[in-house]
Amino acid sequence: MIRVLLAEDMHMIRAALTALLRLESDIEVVAEVTRGDEIVPEGLRVRPDVAVVDIDLPAVDGITAAAALRERLPSCRILVLTAMGQPGHLRRALACGIEAFLVKDAPGDRLAESIRRTAAGLRVLDAELVSSAMEYGESPLTPRESTVLRAAARGASAEEIAARLHLSPGTVRNYLTGAITKTGARNKIDAIRIAEDAGWL
Numbered sequence: 001m002i003r004v005l006l007a008e009d010m011h012m013i014r015a016a017l018t019a020l021l022r023l024e025s026d027i028e029v030v031a032e033v034t035r036g037d038e039i040v041p042e043g044l045r046v047r048p049d050v051a052v053v054d055i056d057l058p059a060v061d062g063i064t065a066a067a068a069l070r071e072r073l074p075s076c077r078i079l080v081l082t083a084m085g086q087p088g089h090l091r092r093a094l095a096c097g098i099e100a101f102l103v104k105d106a107p108g109d110r111l112a113e114s115i116r117r118t119a120a121g122l123r124v125l126d127a128e129l130v131s132s133a134m135e136y137g138e139s140p141l142t143p144r145e146s147t148v149l150r151a152a153a154r155g156a157s158a159e160e161i162a163a164r165l166h167l168s169p170g171t172v173r174n175y176l177t178g179a180i181t182k183t184g185a186r187n188k189i190d191a192i193r194i195a196e197d198a199g200w201l
Contacts, residue, residue: 002119005031005048007039007065008081009057013104017052017111024112036060043069048076049119052111055082067096077118081111090125090199091138100124139200140182148175150201153192 004021006029008014014032021027031046033039036057043051051069055062066078079100080093093101100118102110114124141149151161158176162169176188185191195201 002027002050002115003030003046003048004028004115005033005039005043005046005051005076007033007036007051007053007057007062009034009054013054020108020111021115027112027115034058036062036065039065040069040072043073043076047073050077050079050115052079052081052115055080063093063096063098066093066098070097077121079114079118079124092199139195139198141179141195141200145175145179145182146195146201148172149179149188149192149195152176152188153196153201 004027006014006017006021008017011034014034018029018032021029030048031042033042034057037059039051039053039057039060039062051066053062053066057065060068062080062082066080069076070078077100078098079102080098081102081104083104090101099121100114100123102114102124106114117124139146147165148161151164156164158169158172161167162172165172176191179185179195180188180191183191183194185194192201
Protein backbone atom coordinates (compact mmCIF):
# COMPACT_ATOMS: atom_id res chain seq x y z
CA MET A 1 0.00 0.00 0.00
CA ILE A 2 1.39 3.42 -1.01
CA ARG A 3 0.68 5.95 1.74
CA VAL A 4 -0.01 9.45 0.35
CA LEU A 5 -0.09 12.90 1.94
CA LEU A 6 -2.14 15.32 -0.19
CA ALA A 7 -1.50 19.07 0.05
CA GLU A 8 -4.08 21.15 -1.83
CA ASP A 9 -5.78 24.32 -0.61
CA MET A 10 -8.84 24.24 -2.90
CA HIS A 11 -11.49 22.10 -1.19
CA MET A 12 -13.25 20.83 -4.32
CA ILE A 13 -9.99 19.86 -6.04
CA ARG A 14 -8.67 18.17 -2.89
CA ALA A 15 -11.92 16.21 -2.48
CA ALA A 16 -11.87 15.18 -6.15
CA LEU A 17 -8.23 14.02 -5.96
CA THR A 18 -8.89 12.07 -2.76
CA ALA A 19 -11.98 10.41 -4.30
CA LEU A 20 -9.97 9.53 -7.41
CA LEU A 21 -7.17 7.97 -5.38
CA ARG A 22 -9.60 5.99 -3.20
CA LEU A 23 -10.53 4.02 -6.32
CA GLU A 24 -7.00 2.59 -6.39
CA SER A 25 -6.50 -0.60 -4.36
CA ASP A 26 -2.81 0.07 -3.74
CA ILE A 27 -2.98 3.78 -2.75
CA GLU A 28 -4.19 5.21 0.56
CA VAL A 29 -4.54 8.93 1.34
CA VAL A 30 -3.36 9.07 4.96
CA ALA A 31 -3.42 12.86 5.41
CA GLU A 32 -4.75 16.01 3.76
CA VAL A 33 -3.44 19.53 4.39
CA THR A 34 -4.41 22.92 2.99
CA ARG A 35 -1.34 25.06 3.76
CA GLY A 36 2.34 24.80 2.94
CA ASP A 37 3.40 25.23 6.57
CA GLU A 38 1.36 22.13 7.53
CA ILE A 39 3.26 19.78 5.20
CA VAL A 40 6.35 19.09 7.32
CA PRO A 41 4.59 18.59 10.70
CA GLU A 42 1.89 16.38 9.16
CA GLY A 43 4.42 14.50 7.05
CA LEU A 44 6.53 13.74 10.13
CA ARG A 45 3.39 12.60 11.95
CA VAL A 46 2.01 10.20 9.30
CA ARG A 47 5.27 9.37 7.43
CA PRO A 48 3.83 8.98 3.91
CA ASP A 49 5.59 7.22 1.04
CA VAL A 50 4.64 10.00 -1.38
CA ALA A 51 3.59 13.62 -0.80
CA VAL A 52 1.40 15.04 -3.58
CA VAL A 53 1.86 18.79 -3.24
CA ASP A 54 0.17 21.67 -5.05
CA ILE A 55 2.63 24.44 -5.94
CA ASP A 56 0.38 27.37 -5.03
CA LEU A 57 -0.31 26.98 -1.30
CA PRO A 58 -0.92 29.61 1.41
CA ALA A 59 1.79 30.46 3.98
CA VAL A 60 4.62 28.53 2.26
CA ASP A 61 4.69 27.64 -1.44
CA GLY A 62 4.55 23.95 -2.35
CA ILE A 63 8.10 23.62 -3.67
CA THR A 64 9.67 25.22 -0.58
CA ALA A 65 7.53 23.07 1.75
CA ALA A 66 8.19 19.90 -0.27
CA ALA A 67 11.95 20.52 -0.20
CA ALA A 68 11.79 20.97 3.59
CA LEU A 69 9.83 17.71 3.95
CA ARG A 70 12.32 15.87 1.77
CA GLU A 71 15.14 17.11 4.01
CA ARG A 72 13.37 16.05 7.22
CA LEU A 73 11.90 12.81 5.83
CA PRO A 74 14.18 11.52 3.04
CA SER A 75 12.14 8.32 2.64
CA CYS A 76 9.16 10.36 1.39
CA ARG A 77 9.10 10.95 -2.37
CA ILE A 78 7.59 14.19 -3.70
CA LEU A 79 5.16 14.68 -6.59
CA VAL A 80 4.42 18.34 -7.30
CA LEU A 81 1.06 19.14 -8.90
CA THR A 82 0.45 22.45 -10.59
CA ALA A 83 -2.18 24.19 -12.66
CA MET A 84 0.54 26.56 -13.84
CA GLY A 85 2.77 24.87 -16.38
CA GLN A 86 5.60 27.34 -15.86
CA PRO A 87 9.04 26.04 -16.80
CA GLY A 88 10.81 27.99 -14.06
CA HIS A 89 8.84 26.05 -11.44
CA LEU A 90 10.06 22.78 -12.93
CA ARG A 91 13.68 23.95 -12.85
CA ARG A 92 13.28 25.07 -9.23
CA ALA A 93 11.64 21.77 -8.23
CA LEU A 94 14.44 19.75 -9.84
CA ALA A 95 17.06 21.91 -8.13
CA CYS A 96 15.39 21.04 -4.80
CA GLY A 97 15.67 17.32 -5.56
CA ILE A 98 11.95 16.81 -6.21
CA GLU A 99 11.38 13.66 -8.27
CA ALA A 100 8.05 14.25 -9.98
CA PHE A 101 6.18 17.17 -11.51
CA LEU A 102 2.72 16.83 -13.06
CA VAL A 103 0.32 19.43 -14.48
CA LYS A 104 -3.23 19.27 -13.12
CA ASP A 105 -4.85 19.04 -16.54
CA ALA A 106 -3.20 15.65 -17.17
CA PRO A 107 -5.68 12.75 -17.65
CA GLY A 108 -7.08 11.39 -14.37
CA ASP A 109 -5.37 8.00 -14.62
CA ARG A 110 -1.99 9.72 -14.90
CA LEU A 111 -2.08 10.77 -11.23
CA ALA A 112 -2.30 7.25 -9.79
CA GLU A 113 0.30 5.95 -12.24
CA SER A 114 2.57 8.91 -11.45
CA ILE A 115 2.26 8.21 -7.71
CA ARG A 116 3.24 4.56 -8.31
CA ARG A 117 6.23 5.57 -10.42
CA THR A 118 7.29 8.21 -7.87
CA ALA A 119 7.00 5.69 -5.01
CA ALA A 120 9.18 3.31 -7.04
CA GLY A 121 11.90 5.97 -7.21
CA LEU A 122 11.35 6.93 -10.84
CA ARG A 123 11.24 10.47 -12.23
CA VAL A 124 7.88 11.67 -13.52
CA LEU A 125 8.12 14.84 -15.60
CA ASP A 126 5.70 16.40 -18.07
CA ALA A 127 7.50 16.20 -21.45
CA GLU A 128 6.09 19.48 -22.77
CA LEU A 129 7.11 21.30 -19.61
CA VAL A 130 10.65 19.89 -19.80
CA SER A 131 10.90 21.19 -23.36
CA SER A 132 9.68 24.66 -22.30
CA ALA A 133 12.07 24.73 -19.34
CA MET A 134 15.01 24.08 -21.66
CA GLU A 135 13.80 26.87 -23.95
CA TYR A 136 13.41 29.47 -21.18
CA GLY A 137 16.64 28.67 -19.39
CA GLU A 138 17.64 29.72 -15.90
CA SER A 139 16.28 32.84 -14.26
CA PRO A 140 18.52 35.85 -14.90
CA LEU A 141 17.41 37.39 -11.59
CA THR A 142 19.46 37.33 -8.41
CA PRO A 143 17.72 35.93 -5.30
CA ARG A 144 17.26 39.48 -3.96
CA GLU A 145 15.81 40.74 -7.26
CA SER A 146 13.40 37.82 -7.24
CA THR A 147 12.35 38.56 -3.66
CA VAL A 148 11.76 42.24 -4.39
CA LEU A 149 9.89 41.55 -7.64
CA ARG A 150 7.74 38.91 -5.92
CA ALA A 151 6.80 41.41 -3.20
CA ALA A 152 6.02 44.04 -5.86
CA ALA A 153 3.82 41.50 -7.64
CA ARG A 154 1.76 41.24 -4.43
CA GLY A 155 1.21 45.01 -4.52
CA ALA A 156 3.80 46.14 -1.98
CA SER A 157 5.31 49.59 -2.51
CA ALA A 158 9.08 50.21 -2.56
CA GLU A 159 8.81 51.66 0.96
CA GLU A 160 6.93 48.61 2.27
CA ILE A 161 9.41 46.23 0.65
CA ALA A 162 12.30 48.25 2.08
CA ALA A 163 10.88 48.07 5.60
CA ARG A 164 10.25 44.33 5.31
CA LEU A 165 13.74 43.54 3.99
CA HIS A 166 15.61 46.14 6.10
CA LEU A 167 16.78 48.02 3.00
CA SER A 168 16.48 51.62 1.87
CA PRO A 169 13.71 52.46 -0.64
CA GLY A 170 16.47 53.52 -3.08
CA THR A 171 18.09 50.08 -2.87
CA VAL A 172 14.73 48.43 -3.51
CA ARG A 173 14.23 50.63 -6.58
CA ASN A 174 17.69 49.61 -7.78
CA TYR A 175 16.75 45.94 -7.47
CA LEU A 176 13.52 46.59 -9.39
CA THR A 177 15.46 48.41 -12.11
CA GLY A 178 17.85 45.47 -12.32
CA ALA A 179 14.93 43.06 -12.67
CA ILE A 180 13.35 45.20 -15.39
CA THR A 181 16.64 45.32 -17.33
CA LYS A 182 17.40 41.60 -17.00
CA THR A 183 13.93 40.49 -18.09
CA GLY A 184 13.95 42.90 -21.05
CA ALA A 185 10.77 44.50 -19.71
CA ARG A 186 9.39 47.99 -20.32
CA ASN A 187 8.46 48.60 -16.69
CA LYS A 188 7.86 46.90 -13.33
CA ILE A 189 4.47 45.47 -14.34
CA ASP A 190 5.93 44.03 -17.54
CA ALA A 191 8.87 42.53 -15.59
CA ILE A 192 6.44 40.83 -13.19
CA ARG A 193 4.44 39.40 -16.12
CA ILE A 194 7.55 38.11 -17.91
CA ALA A 195 9.02 36.59 -14.74
CA GLU A 196 5.72 34.95 -13.76
CA ASP A 197 5.19 33.53 -17.26
CA ALA A 198 8.68 32.03 -17.17
CA GLY A 199 8.11 30.67 -13.67
CA TRP A 200 11.00 32.66 -12.22
CA LEU A 201 8.92 34.03 -9.30
